[in-house]
Amino acid sequence: MSNFSLENGTKRSHKTSNSLSLQQQRVRAAFWFLAPMIVMLFCVAAWPLLRTIYFSFTDTSLTSLYEGEWVWFKNYLSYRELSSGRVIWRGTLADPAWWNAVWNTVRFSFVSVSIEAVLGMLVALMLNVEFKGRGLVRAAILIPWAIPTIVSAKMWGWMLNDQFGIINDALLKIGLIDHKIAWTASIDTAMMSVLVVDVWKTTPFMALLCLAGLQMIPKDVYEAAKVDGVHPIKVFFKVTLPLVRPALMVAVIFRILDALRIFDLIYVLTPNSKATKTMSIISRENLFEFDKFAYGSAQSTLLFAIIAIFVAAYIWLGKVDLGGKDEQ
């Protein structure tokens, strides 16, 4: 598009001794420019992924990585018929702990991203208003984003502490609760704690992306609506929201992909709680802690498959143009 004149190869270098056309020369250079990156990505992404998938079809263990034998789908699903006629199903797909993790992950992703999208939008609307100290406020909301996840997990873990936590203390003083609650340890509130910390940490990201979208809306649209006397809430739903929708959708899909693979926050904030174990947590446990390397590989392969299907479905539905339209 923009560099059309370069790309149709008509404008050759004045040193015509070279028999290659300019375009051919450029493509050749591009190949060498791209090669190191492609090799690197193959080594750290494609190859390990293929090996993980391979491991998931073997009985490899952590201590003997090269002695695994091919066992087909045994790690995923297999059954054995006992002499009594009873059939026993084994493998990840018949493992209630796995389905619990799947459910936790999906529930966490759906709830956290929904809350973050709404709150992020609200904060963005607030920052889109011109007021004194707006720059300071924007800087302040960047702080949760800048704090390492592990640190925020520890900070909140301390604030949510059942005995000495400030949150129990404050809620008791206000009178919202009448006894101290073990927020992170109790099965009923563990997921809520994780959600609170995640929302606190990632709403800034959402808000900034929404704000970028809001700032691209021309001001005269609002003025026209104001002149017509349209109610602000109606303006938001009829004008603002449709216009920021593309930016919002991209932010949402990025956040969903991020939420589906959540690991560190849960590992630190609610270790070993059945209520918050996600797919990443359970896979890593099996891979490196329970010496079920191949079984863990099968679980991480499944997580990869779920994310891949999600992305493929999203692209197929044509909701976002991630590749950039100016390719054509």
Add this chain to the structure above:
Amino acid sequence: MTSMDYVKKISFYFAVFVVVFIAIFPFYYAILTSLKTGTDLFRVNYFPDSFDFSNYASVLGGRTFLRNIANSVFVASTTVIFALFLAVTASYALARVKFKGRGLLLMTILGVSMFPQIAVLAGLFELIRYLGIYNTPWALILSYTIFTLPFTVWVLTTFMRGLPVEIEEAAIIDGATPWDIITKVFMPLMWPALVTTGLLAFIGAWNEFLFALTFTSSEITRTVPVAIALLSGTSQYETPWGTIMAASVIVTVPLIALVLIFQRKIVSGLTAGGVKG
């Protein structure tokens, strides 16, 4: 102004106050906690009343924490320099040269950046063992490439697309090779983008946890996030909250400073990485 306007204005500022309060309170409370020791820790206070720096002294004087910080700095900066080095040339090719399969390649790069890290964990573990770099910083530098490289390539490609085409045309007419164009024409223009991208990639590498937890096995090779996560007290049942908070404050203050200094650039970098610019 009518009284209605005042109500509106006051409630708006109240909302602003609530947002800022929620955003900064946890860090404020971490600082408060880090200044308390002994039984003071178990008494909730809302305003600073004791200024005891012994937690900081014990963290910094501990056997490994300074080493952990050095590890984090080394791993994160090496990863970023390496990723930027590969990304500059790659993004020039992706942004400026038209070739078959460019769209597909861009999609693949974006796909890799959304990879669930756990999916490559087993394969990477094998690779790292094979290369003999398990429990060294190189294991982390290698594995962090999986998220820093696609990110830097993606953002720099977006940036390069926006540069005017005329300067490149002029260079070509003067007989410049693609390598000259990158080093002599684009590099001087790209410094701001390189700083922003590098900073964001640095923060990503600094905060990474899963790989750092899996590919290191001794206290001395841990990075800061792992060290903080596994910081334990003298007994198994006692969590040393004071020292944990002091360590947290130490590693967070530089990040917050960087973010506040580069605020505008970070916002634009995040937007370019998240939303196609």
